Amino acid sequence: MQDAFRLELPSELARVGDAIATISGRCFADGLASPRTRFRLCTVLAEALGNAMLYGNGGDPNRCVTIEVAIDDDRIILAVSDQGDGFDHAATSFQPGDDSLEATRGRGLFVIRHLADHVEFNERGNTIWVTLPRH
């Protein structure tokens, strides 16, 4: 393991952008990541943090989101946790198509699953682990 660190944020959406910049800066400090790799990490983080703050913690600024990051030679593993009751991630079933085209919500997990190499949830559904490439 090359690096590991942890951030804790109150559920304030205005903090998401800076958190992404901090995490991506540290993950890609060696300067070797492709633009595609950076895009994947930043987008997945935006999705996971937004979900945790808005849906997991109900937008309550007194509730925190914890991000744990582990970096090795080839990959980055993120764990994003909220203080909510969890949700049934298996029940989310967005599929892009004519019926869902004008939906204004519901694409988040679909996007995460397509950008990440691997996605897992804890049993309660309030922690998501995402594996992404480092380069």
Next chain:
Amino acid sequence: MPFTVTESGNGVSVVTVDGQLIVANRQELKQIVQDALDGGARRFLLDFTPTAYIDSSGLGALVSISKRVREAGGELRLAGLNEDLRSLFELTKLDTLFTISDTAAEGLAAF
């Protein structure tokens, strides 16, 4: 400021999105377009040339904006999506909902 608004010579409101369009700022973009609609604007170009990433909240905001502009009898185009953003639109099939130009100049010329 993540959003800058300018008016083109052919009367198009151009909103340039700097950095990212995500859960934290998507309401601001919706409000910018709504305020312009309320002021009589009907033609919009959203320029993503300096945009690095868009999350699903941002995509949802674009869908909402598209609907509002359409209901007002207006026209909305997107421009300047980089390769990664274009692939996101294709993944979610939103490339079939929006009119997308490679560059802002091409988008403006198409009105």
